[in-house]
Amino acid sequence: MSEFGQGLTLSGAGILITFGALGVLICLILILKVIFPARVKEQADFQPTERDLDQKMGLRRRAAAAGVAVLLSDRSCSETGALGSILETPPGEWWRQGLDRIHGKE
Amino acid sequence: MGAERKKTEQDDLLNELLEIRKMVQRGGGEARIQTQHQKGKGTARERVLALLDEGTFQEVDALMEHRHQDFGLDQKKVPGDSVVVGFGKIDGRMVAVFSQDFTVMGGSFSEVQGQKVAKMLDLALDAGVPVIGLLDSVGARIQEGVYSLAAYAELFWRNTQASGVIPQISVMLGPCAGGSVYSPGLTDFVIMTRGTSHMFITGPKVIKSVTHEEVDFESLGGAGVHSAKSGVAHFTADTEEDALRITRKLLSYLPSNNTEPPPIQKPQDDPYRRDKELNRLVPDDPEQAYDMRQVIERVFDKGSFFPVHEGFAPNALVGFARLHGLPVGVVANQPNSLAGVLDIDSSDKIARFIRFCDAYNFPLITFVDTPGFLPGVQQEHGGIIRHGAKIVYAYSEATVPKIAVIVRKAYGGAYIVLSSKHIRTDLVFAWPTAEIAVMGAEGAVDVLYGKDIQAAEDPDLARKKFVAKYKEKFSKPYQAAASGHVDEVILPEETRPRLVTALELLKNKQGSSRPKKHGNIPL
Numbered sequence: 001m002s003e004f005g006q007g008l009t010l011s012g013a014g015i016l017i018t019f020g021a022l023g024v025l026i027c028l029i030l031i032l033k034v035i036f037p038a039r040v041k042e043q044a045d046f047q048p049t050e051r052d053l054d055q056k057m058g059l060r061r062r063a064a065a066a067g068v069a070v071l072l073s074d075r076s077c078s079e080t081g082a083l084g085s086i087l088e089t090p091p092g093e094w095w096r097q098g099l100d101r102i103h104g105k106e
Numbered sequence: 107m108g109a110e111r112k113k114t115e116q117d118d119l120l121n122e123l124l125e126i127r128k129m130v131q132r133g134g135g136e137a138r139i140q141t142q143h144q145k146g147k148g149t150a151r152e153r154v155l156a157l158l159d160e161g162t163f164q165e166v167d168a169l170m171e172h173r174h175q176d177f178g179l180d181q182k183k184v185p186g187d188s189v190v191v192g193f194g195k196i197d198g199r200m201v202a203v204f205s206q207d208f209t210v211m212g213g214s215f216s217e218v219q220g221q222k223v224a225k226m227l228d229l230a231l232d233a234g235v236p237v238i239g240l241l242d243s244v245g246a247r248i249q250e251g252v253y254s255l256a257a258y259a260e261l262f263w264r265n266t267q268a269s270g271v272i273p274q275i276s277v278m279l280g281p282c283a284g285g286s287v288y289s290p291g292l293t294d295f296v297i298m299t300r301g302t303s304h305m306f307i308t309g310p311k312v313i314k315s316v317t318h319e320e321v322d323f324e325s326l327g328g329a330g331v332h333s334a335k336s337g338v339a340h341f342t343a344d345t346e347e348d349a350l351r352i353t354r355k356l357l358s359y360l361p362s363n364n365t366e367p368p369p370i371q372k373p374q375d376d377p378y379r380r381d382k383e384l385n386r387l388v389p390d391d392p393e394q395a396y397d398m399r400q401v402i403e404r405v406f407d408k409g410s411f412f413p414v415h416e417g418f419a420p421n422a423l424v425g426f427a428r429l430h431g432l433p434v435g436v437v438a439n440q441p442n443s444l445a446g447v448l449d450i451d452s453s454d455k456i457a458r459f460i461r462f463c464d465a466y467n468f469p470l471i472t473f474v475d476t477p478g479f480l481p482g483v484q485q486e487h488g489g490i491i492r493h494g495a496k497i498v499y500a501y502s503e504a505t506v507p508k509i510a511v512i513v514r515k516a517y518g519g520a521y522i523v524l525s526s527k528h529i530r531t532d533l534v535f536a537w538p539t540a541e542i543a544v545m546g547a548e549g550a551v552d553v554l555y556g557k558d559i560q561a562a563e564d565p566d567l568a569r570k571k572f573v574a575k576y577k578e579k580f581s582k583p584y585q586a587a588a589s590g591h592v593d594e595v596i597l598p599e600e601t602r603p604r605l606v607t608a609l610e611l612l613k614n615k616q617g618s619s620r621p622k623k624h625g626n627i628p629l
Contacts, residue, residue, distance in 0.1 A: 083603060084377035084430035086610035090367050098616025099365060099467075102505060 130168050130185045134209030142209055147280060147302055148346055150190040150207035153240050157203065157350045158194035165192040167222045174217070177249040184210045187218040188243070191226045193235075196357050199369075202230035205240035208280055213243035215286055217250055220257020227264040234363035236273040238353060241290060241303075242280030258285055265292035270465040273360045277349050278303035278329075278339070291338065294462055295356060295414070298329035298339040299349045305332060305339075333417040337451060340414050359412060359426040359433045360466060367467050368433035375407040377430045377606045384598035388475075388514055388539045392581070395441045398423055401473060401513065402436055405601050411436065415455050421445075422452035424459040426468070430606050435463030438473035439524070441514070448520050449480040450493045457496035457627075464504035469609055472525040475514040477546060495628040497523045502530065503625060505617020509533045509608050511601060512540040512583065512592065527591055532615065533608045535601070536583035536592040543580035547573045550580075 001009075131151065133139065139149055148156065154163055168186045172179065188210040193202050204223045206213035223239075230237045246254040268274055269292065276290030278298045282305045290296045290305070298305070306327035313319050313326070325331065332339035341356070343349035361368045381404040389396055402411050406427035413425035421444040427436050437456055439446030448456075463470050479485070479494055501508065501523065509532060510525035521542055525531040536542070544550065551559070551572045562568035579585060586592040596604050 084373060084606045084610065086613055087430045087432045087606065088370065088373065090370065091614050094616060095367075095614040098505075098614075098618070102617055102619055103365070104621070 126169065126185065133186075133207050134184060134211070138209035145302065146345075147208070147242065149209060150205040150213075150240065150242070153279065153346065153350065154190055154192070154194070154203055154205045156347065157238065157240070157353060158196060158201070159198065162195040163192055163203075164194060165190060167191050167225065170218050170222055172216050172218045172250070174250050174253070176251075179249050182211060186210075187216055187222070188213045188247075189219040189222055191222045193226075193229075196354055199357070199362060200233070200235045201357065202226050202233075202235055202237045203240065204237075206243040206280075208242045208244075211247065213280070214247035215243055215245065215254055215258055216247040217253040217257045219247075220254070220260050224257075224260050224264055227261070227268060230272055231264075231268050234272060234365070236275065236357060236360060236362060237268065237293075238275045238277065238357075239290070239293070240277045240279055241282050242278075243286060244281060245284040245286050255285070258289070261289050262292060265289055269294070270364060272363045273357075273466065275353055275356065277353055278305060279346055279349060280304075283307075283309055283327075295340045296332070296338055297341040297343055297349050297352050297356075298332055299343045299346055300329045302346070304328055330417075333415075335418075337415060337418040337454060339418075342417060355412060359428075364465055364467070370433075371428060371431045373407070373431040375410075375430070378603050380599040380602065381405070382599050384601060387598065388537070392514065392541065395445065397442050398438045398440045398446070398473060398475065398513070402427065402438060405605065406434075406436070407431065414459060419449070419451035419455045421447055421449065422456050424455055427471075429471075429602075429609060432609065433468060434609070435459060435468040435470045436473070437470060437525070439476040441475050444480070446476045446515075447478065447480045448476055448494060448497070448523075449485055450488050450490055453490070453493040453497050457493075457500040460497070460500035460504055464500070464506050467506055469507035469509070469612065470501075470504060470525070471605060472508070472510040472531075474510060474512045474516045474521070474524045476517070476520045476524065477515050478517045478520040492628045494519070494523065498529060499625070499627045501525055503619070503627075505615075505619060507532055507609065507612035507615045509605060509612070510535070511605075512536040512542065514539050514541060515546075516540065516542045517546060518544050527593075532612055533593050534591070535594055535596050535604060535608075536587065537598050537601075538583065538595060539598075540583035540586075540592070540595075541581045542583060542586045542591070543576075547576045547581065550576055 133149060133151070142149055168190075170187055171183045171185060172187055174180070186207070188207050190205045190207055191203070193200060195201065204226055206215075206219070227237060246258060248254070265274060273295075274293035275295045275297065276293045278290065278296060280303055282290060282303070284307065287305050287307060296305075301324075304323045304327045308316070310321050310323060310326055313321060329339060329342045333342040341349075341352045343352055358371075359368060384401065384404055387396060387400055387404075399411070399413075402423065402425075403409075406429055410428035411425055412427065413423060415424060420442075421440050423436070423438040423440050425436050426433055428434070437459065439448070460470060462468075479490055508525055508530070512534065514537070516524065516526075522528060525534070527534050545553075551569060554576070555568075555572045559565050559568045559572065583592055583595050587595050594604075
């Protein structure tokens with residue numbers, strides 16, 4: 001057999017083994033699912049108490065507050081706010097008016 | 107033929123002017139120029155050309171001569187007399203400059219020198235451009251008598267009129283003695299050159315004859331003395347070139363006049379930069395010193411801090427810096443020197459700097475860490491009340507944006523005077539390490555619980571408990587923040603972006619002051 005043929009045979013064997021193993025695994029999962037069905041009913045019967053809900057809401061509120069705090073903190077010094085851009089131009093008419101008043105020009 | 111003759115006549119006229127100019131350039135003559143060079147000093151014109159942008163100097167009054175005859179003066183006439191005066195540019199901005207010519211009668215201050223300088227100052231005032239004086243003179247021209255004195259007085263009057271309108275800088279490049287020292291004394295900044303410049307009212311000989319004290323020129327009025335002891339000099343230079351470099355750098359922060367904002371430079375540093383090192387810069391032990399300069403250099407644009415009066419009253423730091431390219435005035439206590447205490451000299455240093463900043467529209471940013479005013483008989487008798495009051499006066503009077511950062515200690519009167527909310531500081535930030543109290547814990551406990559401590563079974567233990575209780579209340583900034591005396595407690599690393607935002611808010615702040623002739627600062 002030529003070298004090319006040998007390579008082709010080995011590759012084919014490898015693919016067969018891989019997919020075969022995968023098929024066996026899927027079959028195993030399906031068999032186990034049939035033998036041990038999920039207890040969906042019991043889960044559905046669970047009713048959270050008012051306290052559970054309060055705790056859940058409290059946690060949510062706290063998480064939201066923490067998120068907002070982090071966001072505000074980041075925004076106050078974040079690089080999306082064009083910090084300093086106002087300083088890059090000379091002061092405006094409002095400043096000039098104040099200066100004129102101090103210098104007695106009004 | 108006629109046209110050719112005319113051209114020749116014109117050429118003669120032009121050549122005559124060029125000859126005159128050459129003569130003017132020679133000043134007091136080649137020999138004196140050589141002597142000046144041998145001393146390591148430049149001539150008046152060399153200095154002006156070195157200071158200004160190349161090719162921008164425009165000399166005026168180069169042909170003025172004195173009109174005096176007495177004491178052989180009629181034999182000593184030099185075009186331009188003993189000063190070179192004119193205009194030019196520094197970094198593309200117009201300045202007026204005068205440079206005393208030591209090669210012409212020792213640069214002595216004559217009537218003509220006075221007239222030339224006065225004319226230039228008047229023009230500078232009208233044009234709203236800074237004035238730079240390059241001083242190198244033996245003093246008044248004795249041969250001219252009252253004419254020389256009158257000329258000085260005219261200069262002093264103009265220095266006063268220009269004060270607060272156009273920046274005035276005196277660069278001391280040689281001697282300056284007698285009454286003449288009042289001109290640099292009246293200007294905003296004095297730069298002295300080590301070794302070659304001296305300033306004093308009366309020289310060593312007169313002092314010896316009057317008080318029998320023996321002193322040399324350098325110890326009496328050298329750059330070292332005036333930058334460290336008297337506070338007359340704001341900057342010290344090693345050489346003439348260095349003095350001119352400092353002048354150019356100083357000017358890069360200053361506006362041309364009091365109606366302009368300081369010159370904005372293209373920002374070179376990240377406005378969002380948070381320096382984590384700031385969080386660990388203040389030591390845990392409140393008694394331990396640290397370098398406030400580190401704080402300043404980490405907060406402001408990198409490499410932009412330019413200290414003024416560096417050698418004088420080192421327990422306070424003042425200087426210019428840039429925040430996102432905008433020049434600001436920085437005032438700070440320096441815990442590394444005398445624990446950052448306020449004394450007579452530091453009060454004068456701070457107050458004068460604040461007033462300059464307010465006059466020329468520099469926002470003021472103050473970093474506070476001081477245990478208070480320095481106690482002692484010497485300080486009390488020296489007038490610490492009067493000098494300390496200057497700081498309150500200067501801050502209260504200032505209408506520019508004022509922002510304070512309380513870094514650590516802000517005790518008693520020092521808390522009040524150093525840019526507290528109550529003297530109209532616009533925004534006061536505090537680091538978590540800030541301690542705002544009437545006095546330190548140890549002293550306060552003695553006053554508040556002295557009797558209880560004495561009566562306790564274990565006075566030491568009782569004392570410790572009271573100190574801990576006091577510290578719990580006042581060694582943190584939260585009580586002051588809760589009452590609004592501090593606007594916000596910030597993380598040290600946040601200081602830079604916070605200051606940038608604050609300045610953005612206050613950039614167009616309108617100051618206000620009641621109409622008056624002038625206030626009466628406790629001088």
